[in-house]
Amino acid sequence: MVLDDLFVDLGLSVKWAKWNLGATSETDYGNYYAWGETNTKQNYSWETYTYCKGTDSTLTKYCNNSAKGYNGYSDNLTILEPIDDVANKTLGGNWRIPTKDEFAELTDTSKITTEIVMKNNIKGVEFTSLINNNKLFIPAAGSMSGSTLYSANEEFSIWTSTLNERLNMSGT
Numbered sequence: 412m413v414l415d416d417l418f419v420d421l422g423l424s425v426k427w428a429k430w431n432l433g434a435t436s437e438t439d440y441g442n443y444y445a446w447g448e449t450n451t452k453q454n455y456s457w458e459t460y461t462y463c464k465g466t467d468s469t470l471t472k473y474c475n476n477s478a479k480g481y482n483g484y485s486d487n488l489t490i491l492e493p494i495d496d497v498a499n500k501t502l503g504g505n506w507r508i509p510t511k512d513e514f515a516e517l518t519d520t521s522k523i524t525t526e527i528v529m530k531n532n533i534k535g536v537e538f539t540s541l542i543n544n545n546k547l548f549i550p551a552a553g554s555m556s557g558s559t560l561y562s563a564n565e566e567f568s569i570w571t572s573t574l575n576e577r578l579n580m581s582g583t
Contacts, residue, residue: 422542440552491572511573
């Protein structure tokens with residue numbers, strides 16, 4: 412596959428992958444991952460999260476609040492390291508999960524329009540560049556909690572590589 416086949420240029424600071432990791436088309440949901448993890452799994456819970464000791468107050472990485480860290484641990488990491496970035500691990504090269512600021516740019520109404528649309532009976536958000544009219548579709552793939560998929564074809568969400576400091580656990 413040619414590199415140009417993997418991304419869409421919306422005229423923003425970064426190019427965006429045409430579809431989710433593990434997907435084979437823009438309407439395919441792709442794989443599900445816990446924030447900062449690079450493999451899929453059967454159960455998405457605190458008990459199975461790589462960077463804790465089983466609870467949300469026993470974090471072992473990406474913790475900037477010692478009250479949430481295991482035995483008072485804090486590392487003040489707020490951006491995924493490349494080794495924990497599933498896009499980098501899966502696609503290599505310069506690929507990475509976008510930052511919170513890059514996602515904000517994707518939703519900046521002076522540069523992009525957004526519309527809820529259906530494609531092949533899959534609900535999603537279509538982002539259209541006001542700069543070059545290119546489009547990006549992200550399906551409403553829902554989310555995993557435990558071993559259950561919630562809100563597929565109903566809710567849209569996207570990981571960023573930026574730590575959600577409000578929760579001090581997951582990407583925003």
